[in-house]
Amino acid sequence: MKKSSARKRRPAKSSRRAFYRLRLYIAGQTPNSIAAIANLKKICEDKLRGKYNIEVVDLLEKPQLAKGDQIIAIPTLVRRLPPPVKKIIGNLSKTESVIVGLDLQPVR
Amino acid sequence: MPRARPKVVRLSLAKAPTGIQGLDEVTGGGLPKGRVTLVCGSAGCGKSLLAMEFLVHGAVQYGEPGVCMDFEETEEKLRANVASLGFDLRALAKHKKLLVDFVSIERNEIAETGEYNLDGLFIRLAHAVKAIKAKRVVLDSIEALFAGLTDSTMLRAELRRLFHWLEDHKLTAVVTGEAGEHTLTRHGLEEYIADCVIALDHRVTEQISTRRLRVIKYRGTSHGTDEYPFLIDREGISVVPITSLALAHQASTDRVSTGIPALDEMMEGKGFFRGSSVLVSGTSGTGKSSLAANFARAACARGEVCLYFAFEESPSQILRNMRSVGLHLEPSVKKRLLHFHAMRPTSIGLEAHLAAVHKLIEKVRPSVVVIDPITNLVSISGTYDVKSMLMRLVDFLKVEQITSMFTNLTFAGDPQERTAAAVSSLMDTWIVLRDSKPNGRPRRELYVLKSRGMAHSREPRELIVSERGLELGNVLRDHTLATTVAGPGSVAPAE
Numbered sequence: 001m002k003k004s005s006a007r008k009r010r011p012a013k014s015s016r017r018a019f020y021r022l023r024l025y026i027a028g029q030t031p032n033s034i035a036a037i038a039n040l041k042k043i044c045e046d047k048l049r050g051k052y053n054i055e056v057v058d059l060l061e062k063p064q065l066a067k068g069d070q071i072i073a074i075p076t077l078v079r080r081l082p083p084p085v086k087k088i089i090g091n092l093s094k095t096e097s098v099i100v101g102l103d104l105q106p107v108r
Numbered sequence: 109m110p111r112a113r114p115k116v117v118r119l120s121l122a123k124a125p126t127g128i129q130g131l132d133e134v135t136g137g138g139l140p141k142g143r144v145t146l147v148c149g150s151a152g153c154g155k156s157l158l159a160m161e162f163l164v165h166g167a168v169q170y171g172e173p174g175v176c177m178d179f180e181e182t183e184e185k186l187r188a189n190v191a192s193l194g195f196d197l198r199a200l201a202k203h204k205k206l207l208v209d210f211v212s213i214e215r216n217e218i219a220e221t222g223e224y225n226l227d228g229l230f231i232r233l234a235h236a237v238k239a240i241k242a243k244r245v246v247l248d249s250i251e252a253l254f255a256g257l258t259d260s261t262m263l264r265a266e267l268r269r270l271f272h273w274l275e276d277h278k279l280t281a282v283v284t285g286e287a288g289e290h291t292l293t294r295h296g297l298e299e300y301i302a303d304c305v306i307a308l309d310h311r312v313t314e315q316i317s318t319r320r321l322r323v324i325k326y327r328g329t330s331h332g333t334d335e336y337p338f339l340i341d342r343e344g345i346s347v348v349p350i351t352s353l354a355l356a357h358q359a360s361t362d363r364v365s366t367g368i369p370a371l372d373e374m375m376e377g378k379g380f381f382r383g384s385s386v387l388v389s390g391t392s393g394t395g396k397s398s399l400a401a402n403f404a405r406a407a408c409a410r411g412e413v414c415l416y417f418a419f420e421e422s423p424s425q426i427l428r429n430m431r432s433v434g435l436h437l438e439p440s441v442k443k444r445l446l447h448f449h450a451m452r453p454t455s456i457g458l459e460a461h462l463a464a465v466h467k468l469i470e471k472v473r474p475s476v477v478v479i480d481p482i483t484n485l486v487s488i489s490g491t492y493d494v495k496s497m498l499m500r501l502v503d504f505l506k507v508e509q510i511t512s513m514f515t516n517l518t519f520a521g522d523p524q525e526r527t528a529a530a531v532s533s534l535m536d537t538w539i540v541l542r543d544s545k546p547n548g549r550p551r552r553e554l555y556v557l558k559s560r561g562m563a564h565s566r567e568p569r570e571l572i573v574s575e576r577g578l579e580l581g582n583v584l585r586d587h588t589l590a591t592t593v594a595g596p597g598s599v600a601p602a603e
Contacts (some may be wrong), residue, residue, distance in 0.1 A: 026228040033223075053294050059228065063235035070212050073257070080576035089257075090222035101219030 020044070020052040020104070021081035027074045028060045032091040036075040039092035047104050075104070121328040124172070124244065124280040127165025128158065129467070133410030134321070134330050134336055139304060142278045143269045146301040148285040148293045149308035154319065154340055155284040156180070157189075159246040160306070162282050164195050166244045167205035172280075174244035175236040176208045177229075179252035183210055204240040209233075211250035213256030220258060226266040237279065245274060249284040254295050268300050269599070278579065292324070297584055309335070318457035330392030337459030339467065348463045359383075359561070364476070364511045367399070367406035374556055374565040380537055381561060382475075383509040385502045387532055389516040394513040395552055395573050397421075399541070400478045401437060403432045403513055407476040408440035415474040416448050417465065419484050423448035434577040443521050447472050452484075458497045465501060469508070476511050479509045482531070483517040502534045536560045536591045541571060553584060 007031045024040060026033035037056060059066050059074070069078050073089035079102050088101035098104075123137035137147045139162070147155045163174035178186060186208060187197045195483050200206035209232055220536055237245065247270075253263055274281045283301065285293030292298040298305055303327040311318050320335040322479070338347040351452075363378035372379040380386055388396045404414045418426055426448070430437055440446035449468055469477065482498065505512045532538055537559040555568035570581030 025228065027231060030227075032223050032225070039222075059231045061229045066232045066235070067209060071228035072211060072213065072226055072232070072253075073218075073224045073229075075224060076228060077221075088219040088221050090220050090224045095221035097219050097221040101221060 016049070018082045020048055020079065020102075021055075022052060022083050022102075023055045023057060023060055023078045023080055024068070025066070025069070025071050025076045025078070026075060028058065030074075033075050035091040035093065036077070039095070039098070040077065043092065043095060043098055043104075047099065079103075121353075122167070125170060126158075126162045127169050128161050128345050128347065129343075129470070130336070130338065131158075131321070131345070134347055135304075135323060135326065139280060139282065140326070140328070141280050142275060143303040144274055144281045144283055144287055144301050145304040145306065146283050146297055147295070147306045147308065148287055150310060153287075153308040153310040154338075154345060155308055156248050157340065158345055158501060159284055159445065160190055160195075163206060163244055163246050164190070164200070166280075168195075168303045169201060170273050172243035173205050173240040173470075174207075174246065175233065175240070175242045176206070176246040176248065177211055177233060177236075177250075178208055178246075178248055178584060179211050179213065180249055183208070192342075207236045207242070209236050211252075215256045218256065223262075225262065226253075226270070229266075230270065233270075237277065241281060243276060245279045245281040247281065247283045249286060251285050251293065251295050251297065264300075267297070271300055275570060277339050298325075303599045313457075316544075318459040331439035337463050339460055339463040346463055346467050348459070348466045360509055365406050365410075367402040368578050368580055370569070371554070371556075374569070374580075375537075375559060375566075376562045376564065380511055380559075382511050383506050383534035384511060384560075385505065386511070386513045386537040386539065387535035388513060388539045388541065389518050389532075391518055391543065394543055395554075395571055395578070396517070396541055397426070397480055398430065398435070398573055399432055399539070399554075399571075400480050400513050400515050401426065401435050404446060404476065404478050405430075405435050405437055405440065407511075408437075408443070408445040411445070412476055413444075413472060413474040414440070414446050414476040414478065415468060415472050415481045417477070418448055418450040419452065419479070420481055422450050427491075429552075429582075432575070433573050436577045447474070462497050462501060466504065468503075470511070474510060476513075477505060478513045479515070480513075481515040481517055483515075486542060498531050499534055532558075537564075554580065567582070 022040070022044070025035060026036065039065070040054060044054065057065055059071065069087070075091055076087060076089045077092065077098075079086040086102055088098060090097075092098050123139065124141040125132050125138035126135075129504070130202040147158055149155050162174065162468075163176055167173040167175050170445070190197050197206065197208065201208070211229070233245070236242065250267065253267075254260060257263060271281075271283075283297065285295070285297045287307075288294040289297070292305065292307065303325075304323075304327065307322045307324050309320040311320070319338050319340065321338050322335045336347050338345055360382040362382035363380065364382050365379040366372050366375065388399050390396050401416075404416055406416045418428075421429070427437055427441075437446055441448070449464075451464075502512065514531075516531070535602070538557040540555055540557050543554050544551060552571040552573065553568050554571040556564045558564075558567060567583045569583055572579045572581050
């Protein structure tokens with residue numbers, strides 16, 4: 001899967017809205033991975049409305065990247081920004097868990 | 109025409125040597141090649157060390173690079189542990205002999221939001237294996253996954269998949285698991301690992317710690333089910349492979365001098381049989397240590413190597429004391445013919461003693477061994493344990509054709525022939541020393557109570573200890589052989 005980027009809006013300096021940089025690790029086009037990508041897009045659209053960037057990393061193509069973020073489960077979603085780093089695993093079908101796990105502040 | 113019986117072809121499993129002293133003997137060559145071995149035990153029993161040694165020896169001695177997926181320790185701790193054994197992880201990694209991947213799973217860091225599997229782990233492992241063309245893998249300790257992730261059904265399925273993956277890729281793997289209360293491992297890994305299971309045990313009884321290893325399962329190999337004692341020291345793990353009492357050793361007809369010509373005379377003019385065991389017993393001050401030291405001196409004078417285990421006195425004490433009776437042992441020490449090993453028997457458990465003795469003997473390769481005295485070994489544990497340990501030791505020494513001498517203190521008041529551990533049955537020759545004061549003049553007496561396989565003189569002689577060394581005096585006509593009281597642990601006098 002190629003890198004996909006959502007619509008980005010540069011936040012104004014005075015904006016209180018946080019910008020989410022998310023990285024999703026997958027291992028090939030498995031049902032779980034495809035589901036995770038779809039679920040993630042939906043959640044981000046609903047809750048973050050554009051203030052996010054999703055990067056999908058396929059470990060089958062880049063295995064050396066698994067070590068850095070300590071990936072053992074697939075799929076794994078890593079919230080890189082805003083700090084602190086948070087990690088959640090699974091195909092993201094449990095929306096509530098995703099929101100809590102990523103600590104998504106709803107965009108007003 | 110009689111039908112020919114079909115030939116049974118025994119397929120022997122290929123083995124991957126561990127390089128751990130004693131373990132390859134116990135397993136008949138090492139761990140099953142291309143299969144998964146489970147090493148289980150409680151915390152601190154040595155599982156991680158065994159696994160690392162397997163990996164490092166594999167890389168350094170057997171040309172098989174290895175990957176370690178470490179779920180437990182941090183990098184610095186692992187490096188330090190391994191460095192303390194004389195291995196340099198950094199150098200090994202640089203030369204692509206060893207790769208360690210530290211896997212951390214923090215339960216509170218990870219939320220589970222739906223289905224997942226462990227592909228990430230597989231990918232990391234495959235990547236590491238490919239990078240150095242590894243042939244060996246260690247997963248230490250994979251049960252940490254259960255602590256971090258809650259979907260145990262998925263975990264079990266993934267572990268099964270992982271072990272199959274290892275076998276498919278012909279990797280020899282060691283997986284460590286923590287001992288469970290009712291199962292071998294806490295999460296029942298033994299169900300998935302069919303080929304080989306080794307259990308390590310670390311017991312502390314009466315403040316003495318003993319370590320034991322047991323091969324619980326080894327498919328395709330007949331293995332002993334005994335527990336083998338092992339040591340962990342600066343060089344890593346050493347397993348003592350001796351435990352069987354096969355009594356299959358050869359009986360030599362060579363002879364070894366006792367160190368006293370007149371005593372050799374009493375033994376068909378030739379002395380002890382090579383490879384035989386000699387017990388020297390007597391009360392305090394009767395000359396046991398002198399006799400033993402003299403025996404050692406004579407061996408070294410012949411150019412033979414002697415290993416002297418001192419369980420009561422320090423080597424320098426022994427050297428000083430022997431000087432006073434004309435026995436100069438220092439030259440032999442300097443020539444590295446005489447090796448002392450001193451320790452207090454109470455400092456470690458019997459198994460550790462056995463392991464230490466065994467290891468030293470392997471290292472020094474003596475032809476003569478002195479253990480002076482064995483009395484204090486009884487203080488460690490019950491009499492039965494001592495006899496059992498000595499049995500194993502004597503058996504080992506006989507197989508190696510090492511002539512051994514053991515001194516034993518008997519207590520004044522006890523009948524002379526009662527030995528503390530009733531070990532005399534293990535001994536081929538038994539020399540008894542005692543004091544007496546006939547007509548008010550004190551003298552030392554020596555007699556050979558038994559000596560298997562030879563026509564020995566049973567006449568008691570006077571033992572003269574002076575600055576000239578040890579000599580035997582006249583045959584004593586007024587000597588009375590002590591009688592024994594029949595009772596547990598005593599030996600009836602020979603005919």
